[in-house]
Amino acid sequence: MKVFYRILIFCFLFFSQLFFSQKSYSTFEKEIIIKSRKFISEPNFNKARSFFLQKEWDSTLVYSMKQLSTGNKNKEIENFCHFFRGFSFKEKKIFIESKKEFTLISKYFEFYNHIKMFLGDISLEQKEFQKAINYFKEIELVKDNNLLGIEKSSVKYNLGICYMHLEEFDKAEFYLLKSIKLYEQQRDSLLLVNAYGDVANLYYLQYKDNLAIPYFEKAYALSKKIKNFDLKRRAARNMSAVEKNRNNFAKALKYREESDQWKDSLNNQNKIWEVAELEKKFAVKQKQKEVSLLQAENKIKVTERNGLFYSAIVLLLLLGVSVYFYKEKIKTNKIILAQKETLDELNATKDRLFSIVSHDLRSSVHAMKTSNARLLEKVATKDLEEIDTILHQNSGIANSTYNLLDNLLHWALLQTKQAYFEITSLRLFFIVEQVAYNYQPLMAEKNILFENTISKKDFVLADQESLKLLLRNFFDNAIKFSNENGFIKIYTQNDSDTYCDLIIEDNGIGMSGDTIANLLKDSTLLSKKQNEKSIGTGLGLQLCKSMIKKNNGKLDIKSELGKGTKFIVSLLKTPPHEQN
Structure with missing residues (x-):
């Protein structure tokens, strides 16, 4: 049996590798595939890696935790699992948990430079600009062959943004212009529109309109070649401000109208993702509820120190009971919904099979019935030649009916997902x-x-x-x-x-x-x-x-x-x- 299971695992891993090889991955994702390939015999790790590459963050978190719970103490596997979890939390904007996971990773991990980059991104999101600069500066000194997919252009761009927020304009100008040169070499139109706009705003902050305007114009011209509605809107709005400052109100109005059109397009696009946004908001509310519970616990501790010990205990019990029943209600609703979906699917399959059975068997059974009636008549008259003909017909009908039943069996197995x-x-x-x-x-x-x-x-x-x-x-x-x-x-x-x-x-x-x-x-x-x-x-x-x-x-x-x-x-x- 062990040999059989090993063969099954090998086949699964082989075809999963074949599937992966047909997709298009970034340099970073290709490096992940190469560096982690030796561990894919671990089922939970392989699933965590697969979901990570598919950008399904919740599933990545589940299977990486399952792998960490298996008791396998291989340090490199643990590093990969914490790396997957930290990145997933970062993408879900849960930065506290993301930083916790990154701190559990060894400094000798092959993707440790990426961790510094991600921590810099988190600091930039949280407006801790000096801390972000420290992380990005470390990456800036790393040689290109050790970056494993990190773009130097992104590092320099992030440094420029940090310095611009700190109002260190000379350094910001230096890094933003460096990033623009790299983006131009990469021919990345999307990032170039963003970078041109940021350089223009940098000059505007310093009242250097003559330097800012050419970059606004470059951003606007390049925005015509991209499909990002928000960047198109910002580029048009900036040009409206430029023309307004030039007292060219007709052009300013034209650009403003164009900006409003892109804004409408962006709003229409956003409606498509309304359901996904509602789900994200629900997850944020759940986190906020957890934070509220923690704050309530802190208030209970303050109340205890002020002598309201028994009142605090009552409040804590009430909160605990409320949370318990709330969670039980959610759990019950999920079970009922899952059972309903299963029953609906089984009923649909049952109806389909009954329809096929009633429709397909009727004709063959009727043909056999009619043929047997004829056979009885011919047996009575001892017409051997006709009996032989009818028996051959019955044989054909029996074969057809057998094949029909065999097809029905396989159809049923296929529809109920029981076929191996x-x-x-x-x-x-x-x-x-x-x-x-x-x-x-x-x-x-x-x-x-x-x-x-x-x-x-x-x-x-x-x-x-x-x-x-x-x-x-x-x-x-x-x-x-x-x-x-x-x-x-x-x-x-x-x-x-x-x-x-x-x-x-x-x-x-x-x-x-x-x-x-x-x-x-x-x-x-x-x-x-x-x-x-x-x-x-x-x-x-x-x-x-x-x-x-x-x-x-x-x-x-x-x-x-x-x-x-x-x-x-x-x-x-x-x-x-x-x-x-």
């Missing part, structure tokens, strides 16, 4: 041979010629059982809708570097263009019944579409009435170095 699913590297040829072997008698019964010309070198990434289910459905359809003495071919095409196209071709009755379009629609259960001898509702194909999607593949259908059908299943290729 594991994507691995598979050799297509042998999977097809295994499935085709079971269909040889059915093909022989209709004298159908079968050809499997798949190359033994074709490997795909798929779940083995779901791939077999796809092939069974496609074989079943191909046999069902093929004529006597027809053929079924299965082969592959490799026109793409990413996908391998598996093609199941027959020369049966085919389909119209409208039928193909309807079959390819999502959530469509459509009867493909073309004559009275063929039973089918499209459930198998709907299940196939779901399985192909779950395997990260694609489906296409090419067909003409009377000329046969091609089902084209595109599956991800296995990279050459991973083929068995």
